[in-house]
Amino acid sequence: MSGLELKNVIKRYGATQVIHGVDLDIEHGEFCVFVGPSGCGKSTLLRMVAGLEETSEGHISIGGRDVTRLDPAERGVAMVFQTYALYPHMTVAENMGFGLKMTGHPKAEIEAKVAEASRVLKLDDYLARKPKALSGGQRQRVAIGRAIVRGPEVFLFDEPLSNLDAELRVEMRVEIARLHQEIGATMIYVTHDQVEAMTLADKIVVLRAGRIEQVGRPLDLYNDPDNRFVAGFIGSPAMNFFEGRASGGTITIDGLGGVQVAAPSSLGGDGPVTVGLRPNHVRLADGDSHVVELSEQLGGVSYHYLTAPGGGRMIVEAHDQQAPRPGSRTGLAFDASDALFFDAKTEARLR
Known part of the structure; x- marks a missing residue:
């Protein structure tokens, strides 16, 4: 079994700590996506799993085997890079x-594995070509094929679609x-693209500043975020x-013209609260409370931007x-049951 387990994983560069005690279990066969803004530590964490970055503290296990101090070639992983x-x-x-070939495998075995990877990735018509004769999407498939041929326990993808145009990104997501x-x-x-995360993942790990904010299935994070950061990051538009x-x-x-709704039962008392509403939960209505910008x-x-x-x-x-005219005024309506509430200071969800 090739599941992955991280226990209290920490990464330091000198006196600066960038990964703060990450605990995570990824089941065998799961598609897990690390997502978060630039600088959140997602690529660093992936490189620690690959063995390309040293783990300062904690343990990394793959298939029940402790690989924390093993070289990358001994970990049973294959990595597909952005380039x-x-x-x-x-x-x-x-x-x-x-x-x-470099590890001394027989020629017949290499040819068989290349043929199987080529079949899976639909590259049979391109095997005799050189990279300059391929499109960006075809080159990325070759890079993925190189990983498949190695037969790893775990595949690692580091923003593999970021160099592709929008149409190819969609095509490669499907692939x-x-x-x-x-x-x-x-x-x-x-990835930093939450659309990729939502469409690909069995499990999403949302990271911020080297810490896990929330782990869960895509729709669980969308419908039931634990805090304001996750609520604002997952979903497009935000x-x-x-x-x-x-x-x-x-x-x-106040931001909706003084509309009143019932407070959640977990609210400890009176005071400031942050209210969240997804764009698809708000609708235009009669009134003049909001100005249409675009x-x-x-x-x-x-x-509609108001x-x-x-x-x-x-x-x-x-x-x-x-579409209302820019500069015109409109009212808004929403169902109170769609509103999410967050503590104004801690940003934790109030349920």
């Missing part, structure tokens, strides 16, 4: 089989999802946040093709 790192003078087949379904291997994927005031079991949402009409969906009475900005998602 393809293909040898330009070699054919696709030679690139894919080069690692096995990677299909690959995971076909080979059933444990995969860890790093969640709208408003200042509110709790008093006597009622929250007055409308983006994308065909099947539109996004200015709230207190000066805050918000986004409303709509699925009709009627």
